[in-house]
Amino acid sequence: MGNYDLITILGPTASGKTPIAAALAYRLNTEIISGDSRQVYRRMNLGTGKDLEDYMVNGTPIPYHLIDIVEPGYRYSLFEYQRDFLKAYNEIIAKHKVPVLCGGTGLYLESVLKGYKLFDVPANPELRSRLADVSLEELTKQLTTYKKLHNTTDVDTVQRAIRAIEIEEYYLRQPTERRDFPQLNSLIIGINVDRNLRREKISKRLRQRLESGMVDEVRDLLKEGISAADLIYYGLEYKFLTEYVIGKLTYEEMFRLLEIAIHQFAKRQMTWFRGMERRGFTIHWIDGTLSLEEKVDEILNLYKKN
Structure with a gap:
């Protein structure tokens, strides 16, 4: 096998990162560390796109870390992410396994791949x-x-x-x-999705999540006592859905503005990842339209080459 400390799966929202990471972890008998800045929050499921059902592969649950670890309303920091990442990473490698880091929050990913000292x-x-x-x-x-x-x-x-x-x-x-952080040698895989297909997938996913009860999820969080300002702080879905629930936006306005914002966010994610390449990271981009098995095979071939 390869001499990597880590395998990283990154890509824009709705690119299918989680199923790929889970299938890869299944093949390697390993565990996943999330690289998403909002999936750390409990009960914020639909709005953050956790898709926890994707962590079940062929009837086998894939262990994951840094999901559902803090309460809504808390301001989780990059410093805390690095600390928690390192704890999860050390737990996994102690089992003689190579962790799979999966997410779309560029700053979180780069902070551990580059070893930011914060x-x-x-x-x-x-x-x-x-x-x-x-x-x-x-x-x-x-x-x-x-x-x-x-x-x-x-x-x-x-x-x-x-x-x-x-x-x-x-x-x-x-x-x-700054405090010390280890230098990690990671195989970095990017999921490449054509812009038009990405926009189509984002819009379809947004409709599905709304139909699945994303508005009710926000209402429930507000009923718990989480302030509207705290939910708005999390941006995207929570910003626009909260503004709809408290009466600042109509449903139509919410949907239109949120759809635009997610498309813009995906574009900024890709800009960040391209920036990582300019900053010296090697990202191996694979075709997001391949079958799941083909994508995992391609990643494993790259992994074994090192």
């Missing part, structure tokens, strides 16, 4: 108060003034933009030393 950034109440009434456009402009940008691909709400600025402000005031 601080646990605390809240800055004074900065949050000062920026509370600033528009998203102005916050995004401010974010671009920092030498080392925090992830801007997911900054689609005021709260997330403020948090990104909070992180950069903290780093400016810290010494250059």
Whole structure:
């Protein structure tokens, strides 16, 4: 077998990453670590596209990590993701297995593949108060003034933009030393889906998730006491569905704006992945229209070559 520490499966939303990762993990008798920034939240299932049924392959449950690990409303950080990833990674390799990292959150993936060395950034109440009434456009402009940008691909709400600025402000005031993170040698697989097919799959998936009760999922979270602002913070589905439930949008407006936002998000994901290639990562792109078996065979062939 190959000399890789890890196999990474990445791609834009609705590209079919999870079934591929699960089938690959089944063939290798290994486990999956999620690389998704929102699937960490419990009871946020349809809106985050967990598709937990995909982790059952030929009647065998595939073990997964970093899904359903914190409560909704909590602001899970990149620092925490690195910490939790490393714990899961070490648990899997202790079993003499090669973990499969699967997800579409570019910053999360790159933070572990490149070994970002980060601080646990605390809240800055004074900065949050000062920026509370600033528009998203102005916050995004401010974010671009920092030498080392925090992830801007997911900054689609005021709260997330403020948090990104909070992180950069903290780093400016810290010494250059960071905590250690191991260098991992990963085979990186990208799922390549034609733009038109990707748009078709996104729209179809959105309709299916709405029909499956995604609006009720948001209503239930609000009934639990999760604030509308906290749900909006998570962006995309939770932003627009919450605005619909609280009466800011009609159903038609919600669907139209959400569909556009997901298409834009998928485009930004691909921009991030192409940027990873420019930053020195080798991504082996495989045809997303191949059968599941063909895709897994292609990945295994690449894995065995190393």
